[in-house]
Amino acid sequence: MADSFEFPVDRTQVMLFARSLLDINPVYWDPNAPETKALGGIIVPPTFVQSSAHWQPDYPLDLTRPRQGPPPPHRGDNGGGGLGRGLHAEQHYEYHHPIHVGDTLTVTSRPGERWEKEGRRGGKLLFSESITEYRNQDGVLCVTARSIGVQTERAVDQ
Amino acid sequence: MAFKVGDKHEAVVIENVVRTHIVKYAGASGDFNPLHHDDTAAKGLAGYPSVFAHGMLSMGLTGRMVTDWLGKGNLKKYGVRFTKQVWPGDTLTAKGEVTNVADAGNGKQLVTVKLVTVNQAGESVVEGEAVAEV
Numbered sequence: 001m002a003d004s005f006e007f008p009v010d011r012t013q014v015m016l017f018a019r020s021l022l023d024i025n026p027v028y029w030d031p032n033a034p035e036t037k038a039l040g041g042i043i044v045p046p047t048f049v050q051s052s053a054h055w056q057p058d059y060p061l062d063l064t065r066p067r068q069g070p071p072p073p074h075r076g077d078n079g080g081g082g083l084g085r086g087l088h089a090e091q092h093y094e095y096h097h098p099i100h101v102g103d104t105l106t107v108t109s110r111p112g113e114r115w116e117k118e119g120r121r122g123g124k125l126l127f128s129e130s131i132t133e134y135r136n137q138d139g140v141l142c143v144t145a146r147s148i149g150v151q152t153e154r155a156v157d158q
Numbered sequence: 159m160a161f162k163v164g165d166k167h168e169a170v171v172i173e174n175v176v177r178t179h180i181v182k183y184a185g186a187s188g189d190f191n192p193l194h195h196d197d198t199a200a201k202g203l204a205g206y207p208s209v210f211a212h213g214m215l216s217m218g219l220t221g222r223m224v225t226d227w228l229g230k231g232n233l234k235k236y237g238v239r240f241t242k243q244v245w246p247g248d249t250l251t252a253k254g255e256v257t258n259v260a261d262a263g264n265g266k267q268l269v270t271v272k273l274v275t276v277n278q279a280g281e282s283v284v285e286g287e288a289v290a291e292v
Contacts, residue, residue, distance in 0.1 A: 020215070021218040021222050023225075039231045061191040091213070093235065093236050094234070094235050095235065095236075
């Protein structure tokens, strides 16, 4: 991943994200609702920071994104899953400060630990962790995300 | 509303997953991994029977139950493990149980809930925990 990139929190994006989770609560789209005003403006669903992928320059899971230059390599080891055998194993968030529409977040990621395990369903499993911090325009840490991806040797038996 | 250990809540968070649900989440999140929208790729590239939902869709839907129950904008932590894939046709029920209540020190409660989301066969697809200041 790039060292860091900017992620503007846009009202339409928040509405679309909430809608994709079948959540029509006004705190995610209506600035005039009393419950929104009580929260100081439109807030974001707990997993909303995932949509920073749209702004990540080298995001690997969007093969048809128009780009200048060659597409990023398939790493398949990011916490978002990866193409082919990659799956998302775990996702953890810590919430430090509210995110509101209009914020501009700076997103910074670093790799965490890597480990191996013999799996019951998919042969040898290779786990890798990545830690991402989302800071707002005032430099305040809003969310820390820890994502664990797993690569399997064969498709997971169902 | 005061929470106490043992309090439970559950909700059907999605009925009959269709590909349109999955595609809508792909568009909103930006995760265009073909495994989640391209049956040909899911079968050919990876040997799956069809596309399946993003784990993060299940986590997001489970999070909706949590924020409907514990309130919007007050989560401190939320984490899950993805235990099984979610396929077109599935119906998911998210269940929570309060496992700890502490004094947040500001007149509020720090409420910890254990979470499990199950499919129509009762198999867990997501297991996790959340902490909210209520």
